[in-house]
Amino acid sequence: MKQITTLFLLCFASSIFAQHSIEGTLLENNTNTPIAFANIYLPQIEKGATTDESGYFFLNNLPTGSYKIVCSFIGYESYSKTISIPLTESLEIFLNSSAIEMEEIIISTPFHKLQSENVMKVEQEKITDLKAKGAITLSDGITNIAGVESISTGMSIGKPVIRGLSSNRVLVYTQGVRLENQQYGSEHGLGLSDSGIESIEVIKGPASLLYGSDALGGVLYINPEKFAQQNTQTGDLNATYFSNTLGYNTNLGYKSSGENLKFLFRGSLSEHSDYDTADYRVTNTRFKEQDFKAGIGYQDSKIKTEFRYNVNNSKLGIPEEIGEQTKSKSPELPYQEITNHVFSSKSNVFFDNSSLEINLGYIYNNRKEFEEHHDGHEEHSEEEEEEEEHDDEALEAALQMKLKTFNYDIKYQLPVYGKFETIVGTQGMNQINTNYGEEQLIPDATTNDFGLFAMSHIHFDKADVQLGLRFDNRVIDVVDSFNKNFNSFNGALGVKTKIANTITARVNFATGFRAPNLAELTSYGTHEGTNRFEIGNENLTSEQNFQTDLSLEFKNEHIEFFANGFYNIVNNYIFLLPEGTFIDNEPVYNYVQDNAKLYGGEIGFHLHPHPIDWLHFESSFESVTGKQDNGEYLPLIPANSLTNTIRIENDGEKIQKQYAFIALRSTFNQNNVSQFETTTSGYNLLSAGFGGVVSLFKKDLSITVSGSNLTNKKYINHLSRLKPEGIYNMGRNISVGITYTL
Structure with missing residues (x-):
């Protein structure tokens, strides 16, 4: 340092x-x-x-x-x-x-290029587009991105899955720093609100070269909203109502920038009742969320710096079985109460023909879980419910963990030398986990990371080449137990070239690694939501993978077509295996290792016939298969799916940015399941929506209406954690949203 x-x-x-x-x-x-x-x-x-x-x-x-x-x-x-x-x-x-939709800058890769210029294939979606499709939460919205799914516990708890890999194999970045919130747990969600977020980028495949351990499966990179342009100011009010959960999301934001100084803030509130199906409401899937984001920045010709802060408080019900049918928005026992504080600073110092970027982050995650402490009654008066809610607030958490994480990311971009753009840097993390509740799932421990890397982008006449090398060290020190040290070298090589004027090809080879997390090394116990007794294994070694990606894209005036394929070999893959015994009436699961492989990809088609550029036909198919070396299938692999969409976009005199769409998502049978999973039947979900922007009091008013699962289909997603209980996913939902520019 x-x-x-x-x-x-x-x-x-x-x-x-x-x-x-x-x-x-x-x-x-x-x-x-x-x-x-x-x-x-x-x-x-x-x-x-x-x-x-x-x-x-x-x-x-x-x-x-x-x-x-x-x-x-x-x-x-x-x-x-x-x-x-x-x-x-x-x-x-x-x-x-x-007629091809305009490209955006990709932020998650180090050279900040348009996607067409990138050697790596990165998916990017604006949060406004995901919300226009009826997404209730951020975790729900990301499932609209090709190759991305979510392991869900109701509507409020979701974990991203990228090409079959999830939990600590997928790294989440927010405000330019890595988010740490006990993501090893299958019932631990993102802990982020979609308010104040501009776009989401997804790197599919090992990104350890860029981000170190835990990026073995990919990266979900969440871009916060930008500051206002120089010498401007703006504000907006947003509100969305959801018919299924009788819930709402609302937020208010304001930002202003002067010649050098700029600032912004945004506050939001969400409340939802139990989600509804064709037959019943799913008890205790209700949740509440409060979120506040703020930022201040300074910029001149020598330096650009910004500081951002986000606090998110969520109270999330943990569903167990279908019980009392109620429209209450206050979670009952058991429930989680989670508070995330994210502090981040990002500074750029500009020299002649080079620059230095320094990103610092501090994340304070306070996770509490409350369990049943008294016999419930099937019927309660309003007064009794209010008293119980007050009593719950006074309860001591059965499980409370505080995770404090400091991380840094320093990159120096060297002067451009001929055809070479080069970045060298270092990244690191100090993380402390401390228990305060009467139950302890993982012990008190400290984790320290350190990494060094170098990466170059080489511009040839007919091709672009990107290559890099990285070294990482992770030390896990468990209080009064053991100290583990993990090291890894990783590299990446990619080539992008134009086979013809309309055809672009990308080939990428990359290695990645993931050190075993605290839960895998030290777990001994169970808590609400897991439905199992987990036993860790301190002899686990690091997962190491090698992935090959091939991407082909065809674009002309009328048609876009893409095909992405991948083959991912994961050595020492860590997973849970039932032992066949019980502790405290819960089945015992052990953490074990075996080599594995995952393969599949995505195929997409987009027709926008000229000159009727307002009409779009889109179709995409995604598939992933995961197997152990012994031939058995890996658990929690999403089913294959096909999505077909007809979309209309136009600009009118009175209604600007008009759009309408109708989409059919077909999810196929999932018969390739692990030894301890059950198969899942396929289903079709119909959705539709429309919207536009009108002028009200000389200000823009955006209106969106969307409907999902319009046929009120009864179905169960293979990645739903409520599947063992036979509980359906959400039924028909109509959402109405407005955004007014102040």
């Missing part, structure tokens, strides 16, 4: 800073007409502007160096080019009209 600080000070002292500006005009390529209200953005500097009615834009307080400029507007191909600052003349940029 001392060497890194010295390097930083030397670079800072030896560099001569200069303040520059750029200006230019954005024009339509065929007609030379100005494009107004388009987005101009420099992703490495995180600074942008909007063109005026004459297509003119201006950006000031820019550092010396080579930076990418990205121009985007609906109905046009996104433009990307590297420019050298200072510029000697004004820019004149031409955009080509296109």
